[in-house]
Amino acid sequence: MNTMIRKICFCLVAFLGAAVLAGCAANTVVPLNYSLVASPGQACRGPMTVLKFKDAREQRSLGRDADGNLLRPATDVADWVGWSLYEELSALSCPVEYHGIRKDEGARTILSGEVVDVRLMPMGKTVWKAKVSVLLNVEREGKVIVARTFSAEREKPIIFGVSSREEVLTEALQGVMEQMVSMALTS
Structure with a gap:
């Protein structure tokens, strides 16, 4: 019985030690989240297709x-941007589709582009800064009618348990989305 108690105590100490080490390990994987910023009242010009963006x-x-x-994204950055644009247009009740590859789109407006820059930088112990830059192409009938790069930066203090560095990145992407959606709807 004494041996059994020792084994249980050893396993318990080993488990607690592993839990402490895991809690102290650097959190280097950053979730890529998005929250809509679409403002109702903007009208769509017709059906659109968002193509997967290139990184x-x-x-x-x-x-x-x-x-x-090194800070690594938890998911694909180009998908994060493309799906965020799709979600914004969907929230405005636009007839929009998301495609991973180009196919015959007919008379639809095509929205494609490239993720130029996505960065997350500590500006001190509790302040983070994020920068997002995206090139958006608006095409109709096989011709690019507008190609423009949009950028946004956000900086804010992070309070443990209340906010996170991911929120700063989300806010920077929201700044880009406001500009991109406006251009997609007016071009």
Whole structure:
């Protein structure tokens, strides 16, 4: 019985030690979330297709934390941007589809582009800054009618348990989406 208690105590101590180490390990994977900012009242000009965006960033990481650890996105950055544009247009009741590849789109407006830059930077112990830049192409009948790069930056303090660095990144993408949706609806 004494041996059994020792084994249980050993397993319990090992488990607690692993839990403590996991809690202290650097959190380097950053979830890519998005919250809509669409304002009702904007009208769509007709059916649209959002094509999967290309990731044209030189670095696939999002940057480094204050300790120098590489920050990696939890999901594909180009999908994050493309699906966010699709969701914004859907929220405005636009007839919109999302496609991973180009196909015969007929008379639909095609929205495609490239993710130029997505960065997350510590600006001190509790302040984070995010930058997002995206090139948007608006096409009709096989011709690019507008190609423009949109950028937004956000900086804010992070309070543990209340806000997160992911929120700063989301807010930067929202700034880009406001501009992109406006252009998509007026072009």
